[in-house]
Amino acid sequence: MSVLRSRQTPWLLCGLFLTAILAACASAPESVVQPVQSPNDDKAYRLLTLDNEMQVLLVSDPETPKAAASLDVHVGSGDNPEGRGGLAHFLEHMLFLGTDKYPDAAEYEEFITEHGGNRNAYTSFEHTNYFFDINAPYLPEALDRFAQFFIAPRFDAEYVDREKNAVEAEYQMGLKSDGRRGLDVLQEIMNPGHPFSQFSVGSLESLADRPGSSIRDELLSFYDKYYSANQMRLVVLGAESLDELQSLVAPMFSQVPNKSYELSGIDEPLFNPEQLPMMVQIQPQATQRQLQLLFPIADYRADYHAKPLSYLGNLVGHEGEGSLLSRLKDEGLVESLAAGSGLGWRGGALFSVTVTLTEKGVAEHDRIAQMLFAYMEMLRAEGPKEWLYDEQSRLAELSFRFQEDSSPMGYVSRLATGMHDYRPGDVLQGPYIMDDYQAEMLAGLMESIVPGNAVVILEDADVSTDRRSRHYDTPYSVQSPTAEQLAIWQNPVAEDAFSLPAPNQFIAEDVSLVKLEKDYVAAPVRVLEEGRKTIWFAQDDEFRLPRGVTYINFRSPLVGENARQSASAVLYTAMLKDRVNEFTYPALLAGLNFSVYKHAQGISLRIGGYDDKQSELLDAMLKVMANPDFDGQRYDNIRKDMIRSLENSVAKRPSSQALDDLREALLYGEWGEQPVIHALRDMQLEDVVAYARAFWQSASAEALIYGNYSRDEVAGLSQRLDMLLAQSSVDTVPQLRVLKMDAGESVLYPVDIKHDDAVLAWYLQGGGNSWEDRAATALTAQIMKSGFFQQLRTEQQLGYIASAFAWPQLDVPGLVMLVQSPVADSAALADAMDTFMRGVEASLDEAQFQRHKKALINEVTRPHKNIWERAEFYWQSIAKKQYAFDGRETLAEAIEGLSLEQWQAYYNTVFIEQRRSLQVAAPGKNGLLPAGSQRRVESAQTLKAGHASYLIE
Template sequence: MLSPRYWTFLFIVLAAIAYSMVKHLNQPELIVSPSDPFSYRYLELDNGMKALLLSTPDSDKAAAAVSVSVGSGDDPQDREGLAHFLEHMLFLGTEPYPEAGEYQAYISRNGGVHNAFTAHSQTTYFFEVNNTALAGALDRFAPFFISPTFDEQYVEREKNAVHAEYKSKYKDDFRRIFSAEKQAMNPQHPYASFSTGNLDTLADRDGSHIRDELLTFYQQHYSSDRMTLVLAGNYPLEQLEQWAKEHFSAVPQQDNSGDQSSNQQPLFKPGQLPLDLNVEPVKEIRRLQFTFPVPASKHLYQYKPIQVITSLIGHEGEGSLLAYLKQKGWAEGLSAGRSLATDNETTIVVQVSLTRNGLLHTDQITQALMHYIKLIKQAPLPDYLITEQATMSELSFRFQEQSRLSDYVVRLSSNLLIYPSHDVIYGDYKWLPISQPTLKPFLDALNVNNMLRTLIAPNVASEILDPWYGTPIRLRPSQFPNLSLPEEGLEALHLPRANPFIPDNLEASVKQASSQPEALINDPQRSLWYYAEQDFEQPKAHVRVLLQQPEIQQSARARVLARLYTRTVNEALNTYSYPAHVAGLSYNLSVTGEGVLLHIGGYQDKMPALLQRVLQEMQQIELSEDAFKRYKNSLQRGLENQLKGKPYQRTMEELKHWLFEPSFSAPDLLAELQDVSREDVLTFAQQFRNQVAHELYLHGKLSRQQANTLAQLVQDVFPANHPRLAPSQVLQAPAGVHQQALQLDHQDSAFTLYIQGDENDDQTRAAYSLLGQILSAPYYQYMRTEQQLGYIVFATPYPQKTVPGIAFIVQSPQATPQQIRAQSDIFFRQFDSQLAAMPAAEFDNFKQGLINLLLEKPKNMAEKASRYWRDLGNQRFSFDTLEAIAAEVEKLTLNDIQQLYQHAIMQQQQPWLIFTQGGELPDTALLQTVDRSQQARFQLDTLTSDNQASDTQGNEDQSH
């Protein structure tokens, strides 16, 4: 039976939904959250294109997305990657704008971003730009779908870019495992094909020219009636509708588009399952993965059968499958969710992260999974499980928080391909009670005879290589159904009980909002900063508790012990805290460069209880020898895997490690980890409170009294008894050009050039930010599109804490670091004349674009809290970093930027640090010869309000 509070709560939520349906009188068919400030209009153009318009008041940004119901699953046979290749080509010239890079340059100089992706059954293109530039962006964007040129020279060049993308992921375990799994599927099903493409699949052949095939594919599939459009901007709906019709009515509706029939081949052939697949990864990954093909579910979106099932299998509370596997010492984590979803089928995937011991018990883990599924099948699910899921989904809709506008239009354009128009916004949240007959076919499909079981681990038995990524694999019929294993301990498994963390009180506790954070406590050993939210009317809060410890800041060994300590606490709390996470209240306990950071965020109703429980667990940990070994092995594996990251990522990690003091690299931590014992961790936990300082920040609809009460909870458990710590510092790089070469086991080379500013005042930060933005698009255009040096290419402002800088980054499958450096120098010389001749109007566009970006309002409470927390960490107690830098950008002249370019780049008067993979640069000093201990440090440019406090922002201990 449901308790009265559930019925009352459901009534309130459903009443709010009813209100939302009539909120926008001009579009009553669209169900909109009452907390949504936008206005909407749905229409269908004469050519059959579906369109959704969003009027976004007070927004400085506008955005658009177009989704096409075609993807890699539509690739012609023997032309793997053609849909992906086509996505690339649409960026390289249209009839109104034939110059490749014009679209990208316009977006960049108007403060925007753009991208696209190709999935199995859809391709989506999107951008975000300054609101004032929306019309010009649409003028360049719409011709993608009307008159692309497919210029022959770029067809040849872009094949290399696709190949570079393929090679850049050649040692990416996600791509390798994804490809290996396809070898177990029905080869006639399009999902089993190679979707990225490379020089072989896209090569010209006798009687088959790739450009001709591109044109045919485009004309066949890019039809207006298979497209959806979303436009968002701070304009009246009437204006947006006019632009939608003006720009997109000319998108052709192809005569042959209706001839396309969806694939009817099953993902696995009849009788093909069950199968066992072994996959050997590059990194040390240990995972047991179960894939079940189940019936199509897209048409049942309002009942969400897949989410009902996977939320139960993936539950982590008391009696859960994960709790049982952890108790056995076999697993570290578990997730369950939907993978493929087409009109014909769905796949449910369960992933279990294994311990080393778990590798020896894969059959027992399989049996435990099937036992838990049996519990779900035994009888109709308790009403409270269905009600809780629906309640939290409705609550999320009622208090819907805005995300980045470009992300939102992408989601809506995808939804338009799936949901009826009235549910395009609400469909993700709509959750009606599901009947047992509706659920039964999905549960019936979860059986051992309908399962692909994949074991991913180092040195697993293998027989063949995956043809696309060279991954060692073995594929055999599964023997599991013939095994009979004892069911020892399985009686501990049970379905989740009623969730005590479902919020009851949704009223805000504060009536008077704050203009900016204020210090309620400001002692030498502890501070409490408080902000009463004024912009977001939500019953939520964010609490950050930084427990500073000098030993953690200064010692690599203490960092290691702290990470093992927090892992112990997190594991002990998992079954308790997981229901809170499900109910919209989550915590994160992590190690920073200054101590241990506890962040709790979500509905504030049950927040004090969660905070108190976490603090109590931190005070009195229990750690068995077996658990310690698992945590230690897990930490070692994570650090070793970090060293196997992508080359460009590794160069950036090494750059950050060099710049920050104190700083400890992955090898530093691995060296300390070797002789750490269980007793060391217990001693660290017992002594943790001996030297501790507090930095607290509370943000939300909490009252001052509640803020002080939460701060007292912390003080009671961990009394502050040590002066607050100064933050980590950024080193001033040595004058001249210095290099550090990495030796990574990767076929790609990498080149990262970092140019550091000489001051960290607002004016210098503004100048470097603007120069970095100006350089971004042309560097990409020259290095990637024209020179074809690699798929990963970017130039960007690269500030570290308050220190400005610019980074130029390239990862290449064929060019050496020396060649990348030479081409970068050519670009710098060429761009010197371009910058000298830049029109004033173009420069003003760049300025306004950056100003808009800096002054963009936070989209949700979490983002706003993070901004203030960052200012606290940089001791900016005026809380106006972005506003102050924007004001300095406004003052900059083109001459200022030209002089900075000459000084920092052409004359190399600022420090250059170059990190490479794939070889050293000739005639360049080695960074290893520089004594870091003798380098000066940047001091924080502290600006204060009436309140004073010390640093609160730690950085991840791997790099800072």
């Protein structure tokens, strides 16, 4: 781990740096625009165009604990030179690895991490987006490092050679991803003259040096051509005033060269006219069944005031009564449907309709296409409806009017991308504007959704294929639909098969704020506790929006005792959601959200959003829960779909599978896929109904009402809960338990993951479950994070995924080191992790330790950004019985109390000398597991059986 050489205090350094920047002179911006902002947004904005033609949006938020910045370059994988697949993506990787001003490849990552931040980037077909956040006082120094990416990157030859391995690892990691495999087929069947047909990710083959052409030279050429200030959009959010931000940002980013690169339109069609209609069949890795219908359409991005794709996507993707999905479900053909804009480019786009299929739906996929085209005929016959458009417009306006804060880093990243598409004054409201009803435009769009313009893609394990895609070796076939298929697609259905959505009864009308009570307190209060009911209540006095939440936790002893109980609860909640879907979908569109799901001790129901009309949604949900009336055919389809989803876990990213296995090994009441699948296979509808009755006979309820409510809501909720809960005495619910490892205990848990990559998830449990243990373990993860990535990922190139992070389970402290590697076996990964850990303590000095402490304390005590974060904190505190709601402050105090010497002693004792170690290892293609004297277990249940555990109060 390299060390920052400056010994000045961070606050002094920041102040000196900012003073120097404010004193610098820069050319005056060419223009200044004040974007339209939400009435609920109290940040200040200024949009500048610098003298190098870079557009910059400044965001001043004096209260923000985190500053953030994002720069979006209007270049992506669609701009890769012919035969150099992945070059744009490779360039994105390289910009992180040293600049002329900051040549150390680790310096940027270390600085961001040590000052409480995160950084990342992504490459899409048209964009490359770089972003970071950091504790607000350190924005000037972070921005200086960030700006150098676009002024003077080094492209050090040593790291060019190394980082190709990271791109290769990312490519290898996706070989079993059906999303990437499907995209590989789509790119192969596209018009080869379209730039999007090129390989996107990159590999050692596509990025290899070639006679007369080194990849480094091509990187430099690509950078020099496309990375031009006039094609960049920058967003900077900080606690400084707008004037201070402008004085900081303008001198830095005015140095970015303007090469006057101009985007050109793409004249080539994505599919040549003679290719359409097209029928494609793909064999997936997972047991998924999917039908996708793609339609080339015009590029409507400049028509964002009209948003024709939003209008059509809302109708085709509607899930209420009379919808396409409703009819397809009635016939037992599909499980879900999504519709809307897909791929877009300068000159066109794809409208996409995607359905997940039942077994019957696979056999009758032509019937599904017929139903879609018949639905479109109905829409064309009805014609565009201004009242439907106005309804969507009202919902969009409400969303913008009551917009809430989100993650600063995610916010600036989205804004930077959107700045390419929206006029300067609209960069904030652009995604929400829908105020230009154009019937002719809508009608023209509908004319494109016809059989003759369709690419129909069927994914199923049993389809016939005769080709394999080049990069992901995906079996597929492509042909024109037969005359018989076309006849089916074009055959009309009954006139009354579909109908337009009814007016949405859930759109909020009363958006007034309730008065705060005279005896208002700033945290939930237990206002009712009787029989099987406990209700907490709190008004929101900070965010003051016409929104709120009602969370209900139904606890029962009949959930986690065995895999069959777990399967029954999950299946029951899935049936509930399906049963109310037609009714609740309009509520979802209107900004009312609900979820019902199984958890470790029971079933939770959550409702949130605008408080107006919330009671109607809650009444409907509780009524169905009290008197389930389930359809046998829907039950069978949902059960089979659930089994298929569990079987598809083998197609998840191997590192994610390893973490799932680790979680199962640590938490009692968690069951792996196979026991749940076994329970589901012979489960009948009557079994689930009987389980539901038994569950409600044993259930008790704890609820939270928080937001824009008066206390009158408590009595109403209490009466509603009486519909479900028995009147007998409360049943005892077993306590939650977490595996408790002994000092010096070392366990190896080999898992079977079907992938060539090796994976090691090495879990190290804290020394106990006190606040001091939690603090020391979390601080250890903070200290390790940056160096672990730099050493195992950047320097050793062991794999694309290489991370170390805190991983508490039900607050029991622990940390995880995780690597997925295409080049090393899990034994070598264990050696590399151990070597790294043994060097951490010696590489840390007092200044770094204090920076890490401050970064972690700031993260722990970060103010909640919105009402949903606050509600989640209250709800989790109630579940943990932390009724003082001071868990964050208590943890921060424990972190603050740690000295370097105390932490060093804890680290050496707990994480080196007397480790509580559990290694979940997948051997990969090399077949080697970590060596040593650790005890080997063959299953999570074997490990937990008879083992000591933490009892969670």
